Amino acid sequence: MYRYDEFDYGFVRERVAEFRDQVERRLEGELNEDEFKPLRLRNGLYLQLHAYMLRIAVPYGVLSPRQLRQLAYIGRKYDRNYGHFTTRQNLQFNWIKLVDVPDILSDLADVEMHCIQTSGNCIRNTTADPYAGAAHDELEDPRVWCEIIRQWSTLHPEFSWLPRKFKIAISGAAEDRAATAFHDIGLRLVKGKNGEVGFKVLVGGGMGRTPYVGQEIRPFLEKQHLLSYLDSILRIYNRYGRRDNIFKARIKILVNHLGIDKFREEVEADWEKTRKDLVDLPQEEYERIDAYFQPPELTPGPVTDEAVEQRRETDPVFAQWMRHNVKPHKVPGHGIVVVSLKEPGRTPGDASSEGMELVADLAEQYSHSEIRVNYTQNLILPHVALGDIPALYDALAEAGLATGNNDLLGDMICCPGLDYCNLANARSIPIAKEIAKRFEDPTRQEEIGDIRVNMSGCINACGHHHSGNIGILGVDKKGTELYQITLGGNPKDDAAIGTIIGPGFRAEAVPDAIDTIVSTYIEKRDEGETFLETWRRVGADPFKEALYGAG
Structure with a gap:
């Protein structure tokens, strides 16, 4: 690092x-x-x-x-x-x-940490694939470019007071695990026609009051020109972005107003006019930063471990955790371990001081002293030898950190809501806990399969409800907290914004509503279909009828 x-x-x-x-x-x-x-x-x-x-x-x-x-x-x-x-x-x-x-x-x-650029109308913390440097499907490690953007953007004289906050995400793998399409700028490392690696650039994505999926502004940008191109995008946004209305100040509104073709024309013209070698990064500076992100020296091993396989056969709880919380590593004989912060009854994303200290100890012992945070509010140990996984699991289980629900219904994203936030309209944490309690049976979660449930306590969408396969939005209607449900959202490669399914539900009715949606999905799905695939095939009508009745 x-x-x-x-x-x-x-x-x-x-x-x-x-x-x-x-x-x-x-x-x-x-x-x-x-x-x-x-x-x-x-x-x-x-x-x-x-x-x-x-x-x-x-x-x-x-x-x-x-x-x-x-x-x-x-x-x-x-x-x-x-x-x-x-x-x-x-x-x-x-x-x-x-x-x-x-x-x-x-x-x-x-300990080399700070709070700079975590608030205000500036370029916020650039996010990345949490499996970066370890993922089996990775083209290149995106963290190098995240750090380059961090250094370039910190107190940038032209972009320290933008019309609104600005968010960038980068993914370097075949699977988008950074929700790049829902960012002001999304960057995907891709191969060009001649095999060289560069960036596909998306612009104008975002959630909040007016959600948009990012649009492609450039299918391929040479890596060495990334900073000058970002400079031009931000300069056009800074020039034309609205400052008279906070709700219309994000770049997604500008891109939608101008249209992606006109916005691209403006950016390309500015880029051709202003591009200078001093903006783009010299190769030696790239190499200096890249040296900090060299992977640990891992010894390749067998793709299966006898002790792990025996444990899987005799311990079904461990087996489920292995299926969902251990991901493929690019070095054979190793795995990427997801440490769940979503044990039923706990606030999603919360970690006690004791829990953090335990994960720090386990990272030193088993993961080459590396820890990651993912945007779904869990922790990651990215470099674990397969033979060490049973001992690691036992230590996590003793602390209540071995819930095997990664990407299952219990792995909800949830914002703090009205329990903490002065912008929120409704509570989110208590509702999320009730939903988790309703679906805490591991066997039932397994039957449902991979599904993303996201919840926000207000229209600002800090809980990413727009991109949830099932999204829940808390709203205030004349002093009553109601919860609006959307279906069909997706944060990954074929990104989509969820569709509002109908009138909102009172807090006490939300777990029943989610139960009804899940039961309808199980009834309607074809063999092997995910929730998203079933939704796209059958449409909204079966879900509406199940929730609200015919007619």
């Missing part, structure tokens, strides 16, 4: 000192909230319903054991002994005192 250089150390320490002074002035009454707000947002600090929330950057979802232990320490000392992993591969602390924030930022700086 990337290591700080002298500039990084100095820059982050200076930011800590600056914000310490700003916090002191706020506490002494020298700054009012209106004056302080832009300063705190630039340091990842939000004022929520009950307390301050601090959002910590986890660039492209990569953590070291030392960093994860520091997050555990901060959670124990300054919060309520836990942290919440987000759909942007970051971590949030929800019960922070303002007076403690400078010390927290200093503690983060000790």
Whole structure:
């Protein structure tokens, strides 16, 4: 993973000192909230319903054991002994005192972490495939380019105050595990006509009040020109993006207004006019950054392990966990392990300080000291030898972290909702827990198969409900919390926005509604069909009739 250089150390320490002074002035009454707000947002600090929330950057979802232990320490000392992993591969602390924030930022700086670019109208944390560097279907490791974008975008003089926040995601594998089509810019590493590797560039994707799937602006862009091309996209957005209406300020609105062809014309013209070698990265600088992401030296081994196979035959719970939470690795004899933060009864994405410390220990022991965060709010151990998997599983199971539900119904994405967020219209956590309880039987989840259920407590869609095969959106209707259900969303290669199925449900009726949807799917599916395939074949009518009755 990337290591700080002298500039990084100095820059982050200076930011800590600056914000310490700003916090002191706020506490002494020298700054009012209106004056302080832009300063705190630039340091990842939000004022929520009950307390301050601090959002910590986890660039492209990569953590070291030392960093994860520091997050555990901060959670124990300054919060309520836990942290919440987000759909942007970051971590949030929800019960922070303002007076403690400078010390927290200093503690983060000790382990090469910060909160810069986690809020405000800037280029946010660039996200990536959580299996990067380990995936069997990977063309190239996208984390190198994520780090390049991080360095390029941090305090970029032209893009520090954009019309709205800006999100970029990169995938380097055959399967899109980074939801690139739902980002302001989505980048897919692909092969060109002559076998060279470059980027397919998508633009104008996003969720929120007006969801859009990103559109292709360039089928192939040479890697060496990525920064200058991003420069032009952002310059056109900065020039024409609306600043008079917060709801129409995102690049997706601009692309839709102009049309992808006109937007492409504007970008290409700007790129031809302004492209300079000084914008694009020199090869030696690329090689310097690439050197930080060299994979660990793994010894190839057999694709099966006798002890693992015996355990699978005698322990059905372990067998289910293996089926869903251990993914193929590009080095034979190894696996990618998903550590579920979705045990029934727990808030999706929450990790206790003790849990974080355990995962840090296990990463050192079994995963070459690497940990990843994925956008579905779980943790990943990317480099585990097959022979070590039973011992790793036992340690996770003892801590309640071995739920074998990855990509099953119990693996819900869920935002904090009205329990924490002052933007939310409805609760999400209690509803998610009730749904998880309804479907906690592993046998039933297995029967249902892979399905993505996402839930948001408001139209801002932090829970990615638009891209859920089943999406749930909490809304407020004259003081009553209602939950609108969408079907058919998909975050992957054939990305799609879910269709609203009908009127919303009261909170207590939502688990029954999800149960009805799932039962209808099982009744209507052909052999081997996923939920999405069945939905696309039979359409909305069977689900509407099951939920609301005929006519």
